[in-house]
Amino acid sequence: MDGVLAPPDGTMGEPLAKGRFGEYGGRYAPESLVEACREVEGAFRDAWADPGFRGTLARLLAVHAGRPTPLTPAERLSRELGVRLYLKREDLAHTGSHKINNVLGQALLAARMGRRRLIAETGAGQHGVATATAAALLGLEATVFMGERDIERQALNVFRMRMLGAEVVPVTAGSRTLKDATSEAMRHWVGATGDSHYCIGSVVGPDPYPWMVREFQRVIGDEARAQCAAELRTGIPDHVVACVGGGSNAAGTFAGFADTPARLVGVEAEGGAGATHGKLGVMHGCRSLFLQDDDGQILEAHSVSAGLDYPGVGPEHAHLRDLGRARYETVTDDEAIAAAVRLARAEGIIPALESAHALAWVIRAAADGDLPAGSTVLMTLSGRGDKDAPTLKELV
Numbered sequence: 349m350d351g352v353l354a355p356p357d358g359t360m361g362e363p364l365a366k367g368r369f370g371e372y373g374g375r376y377a378p379e380s381l382v383e384a385c386r387e388v389e390g391a392f393r394d395a396w397a398d399p400g401f402r403g404t405l406a407r408l409l410a411v412h413a414g415r416p417t418p419l420t421p422a423e424r425l426s427r428e429l430g431v432r433l434y435l436k437r438e439d440l441a442h443t444g445s446h447k448i449n450n451v452l453g454q455a456l457l458a459a460r461m462g463r464r465r466l467i468a469e470t471g472a473g474q475h476g477v478a479t480a481t482a483a484a485l486l487g488l489e490a491t492v493f494m495g496e497r498d499i500e501r502q503a504l505n506v507f508r509m510r511m512l513g514a515e516v517v518p519v520t521a522g523s524r525t526l527k528d529a530t531s532e533a534m535r536h537w538v539g540a541t542g543d544s545h546y547c548i549g550s551v552v553g554p555d556p557y558p559w560m561v562r563e564f565q566r567v568i569g570d571e572a573r574a575q576c577a578a579e580l581r582t583g584i585p586d587h588v589v590a591c592v593g594g595g596s597n598a599a600g601t602f603a604g605f606a607d608t609p610a611r612l613v614g615v616e617a618e619g620g621a622g623a624t625h626g627k628l629g630v631m632h633g634c635r636s637l638f639l640q641d642d643d644g645q646i647l648e649a650h651s652v653s654a655g656l657d658y659p660g661v662g663p664e665h666a667h668l669r670d671l672g673r674a675r676y677e678t679v680t681d682d683e684a685i686a687a688a689v690r691l692a693r694a695e696g697i698i699p700a701l702e703s704a705h706a707l708a709w710v711i712r713a714a715a716d717g718d719l720p721a722g723s724t725v726l727m728t729l730s731g732r733g734d735k736d737a738p739t740l741k742e743l744v
């Protein structure tokens with residue numbers, strides 16, 4: 349594997365002026381949204397510097413969302429693979445994935461800004477469920493945009509959102525998945541910036557979202573860093589691995605290790621690999637890497653996991669890739685499904701199909717020597733697999 353670069357100044361710190369990560373990021377939005385984003389940025393800066401806000405968020409994460417989540421040594425699977433694998437258990441966070449970390453932060457921010465409603469997009473439905481949950485907890489309304497195809501694939505999460513009192517709006521445009529739901533949510537926000545906060549679910553979108561969402565997800569990496577210090581002989585794992593859709597669970601995890609020699613690996617779905625196969629473009633308010641045809645038209649992503657079915661990647665990941673600070677790998681649907689079954693049977697944990705992508709890379713890399721025997725691997729298990737039962741039932 350390549351040598352490790354020392355993290356350059358600013359890596360996983362504040363973005364450069366205008367929300368830039370290298371040549372990526374920015375705030376490409378209609379004027380009304382530029383103003384709304386400016387307000388969100390101001391409110392976030394103010395809140396993030398306020399120990400009162402941080403304390404309230406930390407308390408909600410503890411008493412409502414179940415943090416800190418455990419670090420689980422995967423004993424049997426580690427023996428089989430010849431590496432020492434530790435799982436950061438975001439599947440045990442309330443609502444079943446890491447999404448709640450970001451959403452509780454943004455919902456508290458929305459309340460602080462005097463907004464009464466949250467707008468969100470969702471793919472697998474995990475972000476929608478987390479948003480509906482946070483809205484219920486804080487007495488806000490929630491409107492969630494979801495592609496029609498995802499509504500079919502993720503019926504359980506649609507029910508959960510409605511049970512929690514959220515309005516779920518089906519999106520029938522385009523591929524009827526996450527990309528279209530995001531476009532529709534942004535369009536809707538244009539007419540509702542006065543009373544609504546747009547709660548983006550990943551490290552994508554116009555500034556300040558990529559930065560703000562990474563900061564709200566940093567709790568994964570910070571906890572894991574402390575847990576590794578207590579649990580691992582070396583204190584710091586050799587490799588830190590996470591799946592990448594937009595890239596929020598990976599960004600939050602990487603942030604805890606950016607200033608260490610740990611090698612950072614983001615794992616994408618082969619059919620939605622923005623960091624691996626994407627080209628420079630602008631979508632959903634930011635400059636980043638997106639799957640495009642030769643005319644620059646954004647292509648549809650294709651993945652068995654709805655949460656990775658996004659044709660782009662967050663701007664900071666594009667930048668980390670360029671710097672060589674993180675590397676990005678892809679796995680196929682079949683590899684992810686096999687990895688999900690293997691984790692279930694070796695460790696008694698049914699992972700989300702998204703998380704199973706990260707594990708599939710670990711399994712492959714341990715077999716082909718990319719992960720040397722005996723190395724320590726921290727992998728973020730971003731969510732639990734209950735939502736994927738209908739998909740898995742057809743395939744396993």
Ligand SMILES: *Cc1c(COP(=O)(O)O)cnc(C)c1O
Pocket residue numbers: 445446447472474475549550551591592593594595596597598655656700702703730731732
């Ligand atoms: C949404 C989701 C993802 C992908 O989103 P990121 O922003 O890349 O983290 C991964 N895993 C699970 C369980 C999800 O719900």
